[in-house]
Amino acid sequence: DTRVGISLTINGQHRELQVAPWTTLLDLLRETLDLTGTKKGCDHGQCGACTVLVDGVRVNSCLALAVMKDGAEVTTVEGLAGLSNGGAGSNGLHPMQAAFVEHDAFQCGYCTPGQLCSSVGMMNEGHAHSRDEIREAMSGNICRCGAYTNIVDAIEDVMA
Numbered sequence: 001d002t003r004v005g006i007s008l009t010i011n012g013q014h015r016e017l018q019v020a021p022w023t024t025l026l027d028l029l030r031e032t033l034d035l036t037g038t039k040k041g042c043d044h045g046q047c048g049a050c051t052v053l054v055d056g057v058r059v060n061s062c063l064a065l066a067v068m069k070d071g072a073e074v075t076t077v078e079g080l081a082g083l084s085n086g087g088a089g090s091n092g093l094h095p096m097q098a099a100f101v102e103h104d105a106f107q108c109g110y111c112t113p114g115q116l117c118s119s120v121g122m123m124n125e126g127h128a129h130s131r132d133e134i135r136e137a138m139s140g141n142i143c144r145c146g147a148y149t150n151i152v153d154a155i156e157d158v159m160a
Ligand code: FES
Pocket: 039, 040, 041, 042, 043, 044, 045, 046, 047, 048, 049, 050, 051, 060, 061, 062, 063
C-alpha cells in the first residue's frame, strides 16, 4: 500500500486521512470526503471552479497534491459560513454568499463555489479596492455564463 497518512482540518473539523501520493486535494474533497460543493471544471488550473482556501489563501485544489497540504487548514464552500462567526450575512450565510444571492451573481452556478472562495481569499489578501482591481484579482475564476458584472457588484458590496 503506497498510501500516506496526513492530517487536515477541513471546515473546522480535524481529519486523519490515508491518501495516495498522487491524489489531488480536489479529488480528496469530492471523492473521499463527499464535499462536492467544490467543482471540477478543467482539472488543470485554468478555470478556478475548484478554488478552496488553504490556511486562508486561495488555491486551485486540482493543482494541489493532498500530501503537500499535510497539517493545513482547508475551507471549502461548505465551510465559508463558519468563517464569518455569525457575522453580517443573512440566513446564516457568509456575507459574501449573502451578497452573491442579493446581486444574482450567478446563472448556472457551477463556478460559484470557486468564485466565493476566491473572493473571500482575495479579501484576506487585502488588495482589490476598485472594480478594476477586483476584476484583475478574480481573473483566475472563469464564468461561462458571463455573470461578471453581478459578481463584481456583489464583491464590491462586501468590500464597501
Ligand atoms: Fe481546477 Fe479548473 S478545475 S482550475
